[in-house]
Amino acid sequence: MSSVLQLKNVRKAFAGVPALAGIDAALADNSYISLLGPSGSGKTTLLRVIAGFEQPDGGEILFAGRRIDGVPPHERGIGFVFQNFALFPHLSVAQNIAFGLENRAIDPVTDGRIVAARVRDMIGLVGLSGLEDRAITQISGGQKQRVALARTLVTEPSMVLLDEPLGALDANLRTRMRGELRTIRERCGVTFLHVTGSETEALAMGDTVLVLDRGRIAQSADAGTLYSRPASADVARFLNCYNIFPGEIAGESFVSPVGALALGGLTQASGKPGYAIRYDRVSIRPRDAAPAGDEVRIEGSFVASEYSGAAVNSFFTLDDGRVFEVETHLSHAAPEAYEERGRYALVWKREDALVFA
Numbered sequence: 001m002s003s004v005l006q007l008k009n010v011r012k013a014f015a016g017v018p019a020l021a022g023i024d025a026a027l028a029d030n031s032y033i034s035l036l037g038p039s040g041s042g043k044t045t046l047l048r049v050i051a052g053f054e055q056p057d058g059g060e061i062l063f064a065g066r067r068i069d070g071v072p073p074h075e076r077g078i079g080f081v082f083q084n085f086a087l088f089p090h091l092s093v094a095q096n097i098a099f100g101l102e103n104r105a106i107d108p109v110t111d112g113r114i115v116a117a118r119v120r121d122m123i124g125l126v127g128l129s130g131l132e133d134r135a136i137t138q139i140s141g142g143q144k145q146r147v148a149l150a151r152t153l154v155t156e157p158s159m160v161l162l163d164e165p166l167g168a169l170d171a172n173l174r175t176r177m178r179g180e181l182r183t184i185r186e187r188c189g190v191t192f193l194h195v196t197g198s199e200t201e202a203l204a205m206g207d208t209v210l211v212l213d214r215g216r217i218a219q220s221a222d223a224g225t226l227y228s229r230p231a232s233a234d235v236a237r238f239l240n241c242y243n244i245f246p247g248e249i250a251g252e253s254f255v256s257p258v259g260a261l262a263l264g265g266l267t268q269a270s271g272k273p274g275y276a277i278r279y280d281r282v283s284i285r286p287r288d289a290a291p292a293g294d295e296v297r298i299e300g301s302f303v304a305s306e307y308s309g310a311a312v313n314s315f316f317t318l319d320d321g322r323v324f325e326v327e328t329h330l331s332h333a334a335p336e337a338y339e340e341r342g343r344y345a346l347v348w349k350r351e352d353a354l355v356f357a
């Protein structure tokens with residue numbers, strides 16, 4: 001697959017503090033890419049550098065094979081959708097969308113009939129038919145999001161940057177708009193680079209997920225690979241579905257604050273030792289149940305359970321005070337009631353753990 005955007009060792013510091021510490025990435029043409037990272041990891045800075053609102057200190061940015069660092073934002077052919085939508089409140093839905101086309105830097109469209117036809121098509125594409133003449137103040141948050149997207153897409157960019165595009169919407173609408181955004185993107189064949197701090201959003205939406213950590217790409221992978229094979233303990237932590245232990249490998253065990261955990265699965269080099277076990281790989285058993293030979297067992301005190309749809313998440317405190325989480329899918333087992341502060345065995349297969357060295 002060819003790439004629409006290439007970043008080569010892109011760097012940016014603010015007052016000597018690096019926000020982007022050498023970014024290398026190639027973004028595939030016609031794809032949905034999520035950019036995930038904790039607060040302060042450099043997501044917005046990277047988007048602003050790609051858009052041209054911020055100049056990098058070094059490195060190269062190639063868009064459709066052409067160097068664009070130094071090219072003004074409006075001449076890059078890259079669209080930007082802001083979290084707060086940035087719509088014109090005094091213009092109607094159709095006028096907001098037309099604005100983008102009539103005022104684009106390259107090849108603005110001045111023929112009213114062509115503008116009207118393109119706006120009509122775009123309104124259909126984003127599902128706003130019937131609302132053309134509404135004022136921006138008279139539409140919902142989700143509809144504003146669609147207008148913002150349509151206003152960008154009508155200019156026919158080869159790529160659209162979206163900074164937390166669902167951040168201003170409530171939880172239900174957020175989930176619904178995920179599917180909408182993917183469908184709209186597929187229909188127009190443009191690459192979307194979507195910044196989010198939500199691991200569920202990043203995994204649900206991206207064909208590829210780029211994980212940013214302290215100004216560096218920590219991993220670039222499809223959602224399935226990222227979920228089952230995070231490249232480091234830090235990436236596993238951002239995914240919010242792994243229990244992580246610090247410590248180090250000694251012989252056949254990983255020595256952690258809760259004891260020696262027998263090794264048996266994959267050990268990956270990552271530069272920083274860690275031991276990770278996914279929430280849904282752990283079984284909760286009575287304290288006196290003996291583990292099988294290929295299992296790892298620790299003990300914890302039950303704190304609480306939380307239902308989330310078809311799964312139950314149970315929380316335990318371990319002997320060093322850390323919280324340990326277990327996810328049980330209700331399709332696998334009937335929900336069990338655990339005794340508050342009761343001691344339980346928490347057991348998993350050795351080979352299910354990811355060990356980082």
Ligand SMILES: Nc1ncnc2c1ncn2[C@@H]1O[C@H](COP(=O)(O)OP(=O)(O)OP(=O)(O)O)[C@@H](O)[C@H]1O
Nearest residue numbers: 014018019037038039040041042043044045046197
């Ligand atoms: N204009 C600026 N001046 C000084 N420091 C900045 C500026 N913009 C960003 N930074 C710093 O650069 C780092 C990366 O910031 P950035 O906004 O890119 O992170 P982010 O991943 O988008 O975070 P969030 O999810 O909280 O929006 C942070 O340490 C931030 O404080």
